[in-house]
Amino acid sequence: MSSEKVYVWDLWIRCFHWLLVVLILSAWWTAREGGLLMKYHMFCGYGIGILVFFRLFWGVWGSQSAKFSEFIRGPRIVVRAILDLKIRQPEHYLTHNPIGGWVVIAFLLLLVVQFATGLFANDDLFNEGPLYANVTKLTSDWLTWVHHTNFNNLTALIIIHVLAIFFYRVWKREHLVGAMLSGYKYLSDKNKSMIRHGFFLPFATLLLSIAIICVIVNFRFNL
Amino acid sequence: MKKVLNVVVTLCVLLAFLGGAQAAPKPDDVVHYRQGVLMALGWNIGPMGAMVQGKVPFDKERFAFLADRVAQLAPMVVEGFDVSTKDAKSEARPELWENLPDFQKRMSDLASASQKLAIVAGEGDKAAMKRQFGVTVKMCKGCHDEYRVKH
Numbered sequence: 001m002s003s004e005k006v007y008v009w010d011l012w013i014r015c016f017h018w019l020l021v022v023l024i025l026s027a028w029w030t031a032r033e034g035g036l037l038m039k040y041h042m043f044c045g046y047g048i049g050i051l052v053f054f055r056l057f058w059g060v061w062g063s064q065s066a067k068f069s070e071f072i073r074g075p076r077i078v079v080r081a082i083l084d085l086k087i088r089q090p091e092h093y094l095t096h097n098p099i100g101g102w103v104v105i106a107f108l109l110l111l112v113v114q115f116a117t118g119l120f121a122n123d124d125l126f127n128e129g130p131l132y133a134n135v136t137k138l139t140s141d142w143l144t145w146v147h148h149t150n151f152n153n154l155t156a157l158i159i160i161h162v163l164a165i166f167f168y169r170v171w172k173r174e175h176l177v178g179a180m181l182s183g184y185k186y187l188s189d190k191n192k193s194m195i196r197h198g199f200f201l202p203f204a205t206l207l208l209s210i211a212i213i214c215v216i217v218n219f220r221f222n223l
Numbered sequence: 224m225k226k227v228l229n230v231v232v233t234l235c236v237l238l239a240f241l242g243g244a245q246a247a248p249k250p251d252d253v254v255h256y257r258q259g260v261l262m263a264l265g266w267n268i269g270p271m272g273a274m275v276q277g278k279v280p281f282d283k284e285r286f287a288f289l290a291d292r293v294a295q296l297a298p299m300v301v302e303g304f305d306v307s308t309k310d311a312k313s314e315a316r317p318e319l320w321e322n323l324p325d326f327q328k329r330m331s332d333l334a335s336a337s338q339k340l341a342i343v344a345g346e347g348d349k350a351a352m353k354r355q356f357g358v359t360v361k362m363c364k365g366c367h368d369e370y371r372v373k374h
Contacts, residue, residue: 034364039276103366124265124367126272148373195326 002184008062008094008179010195012202017180018050023047024158028151038127042118043095046213049115052108053209062202065094065194071101078102090174091186092180110154119216134221175213249300250311257303258313260296262311267292268360275353286352287344293359319370326370333362 004160009017027044030037059068071093072079081098082089091097097102121144168174179185194213247257253362267289273279274286302329309320319326343355 033361034274034368035360036353123364125270125363126276145373 004188005184006066006094007183007195008185009183010066010202011183012054012058012206014056014062014115014180014183015064016058016097020048020051023051023096024154034123034127035125038123042127046088046217048111049213049216050206050209052111052115053212054206057208058202062205063194063196067095068101068105068139070094071096071098072105074097074102085171088171090172094185094187095138100164106157107154107161110150110157113150114147116156117143117150120144121147130217133220134219143181225287226335236272246250250305253305254313255305255307256312257300257308260303264293264296264300264363267296268363271356272360275356281349282351283344283349285348287341287347290341290344295339297337298330298334300333301327304330312315314372316370316372321368329362329366333359334365347366 027041027048030041030044055066058066066071078098095101114140119129120135120140121129122132122137122140123144128140135143166177168176175186270279271286271289271293274281304315304319304323306320306323308315336355338360340352340355343351
């Protein structure tokens, strides 16, 4: 089998992924420091919100490899993929494998919860999420608790994700990090390109995501 | 003479009651006391934070006025964390009572930091005020993270 270099991850997905890494780390650090840095924590949060919305849209009308319909598989296929983990050879998925596909969904879900609860959170000092004024202190305290607790879920999933990448590298000899950096995977059969080219559609999607976040952040229920 | 004695005895008994009541406040009252002081601290820190973050215009005089209040209030908190309140209903975590000396050290650090904040605020250097405000609120957060139930 000869391996062929296939363009799998478009620039937008790669930017999404690595910006998300940077923003989650920054959000974690600014929250840990707290106080005056919470301003930047909120900026990180808005950035993550934009990224998540972009990803959701790109999963519907974006590049083939990014589409949910391409990598969300039923339970039978997922179970098979889990059983196939013991086979020591690279897998040939043009996108996320059936397990990874659900991990993507889990990540997006946790991030949506994290973003949404952060909007209403408070730190009992002088920092409040942009929608704090819409809820009672009691509700805000509860949502703040969810925000803190859900971060543990997110951390757990990040650890699982990193360990899985390591597992594929060592056990299955797959360079997934390299693929997420360069966009190319080395696959052994004839493959079509998965990338949707052009600049207008992704750019419009990004603008739409930014607009949505701007509206959410400035929303007042009692208007 | 007997009448005077009566009055004196009655007064003594009354005073003894009052004295007794003051000597041992109920744990719940101690908790209410500290919650009140902390609430008052937050009441004053809130608008300072808004100024520091540029949400409202920076008013040096008002900032200094609030900083003075904070400097007065901060040293009052620690009295409310009496061991008698260990089992009272509150947001203090058990770790607080296990590490009481550490908590008390943090409280005295907070008191010094807020005193310095009041002094800096009196001098009127805006950048220095912001800086010292940051130092002070970080101490608030320190104990919230370590010793208060998670919100």
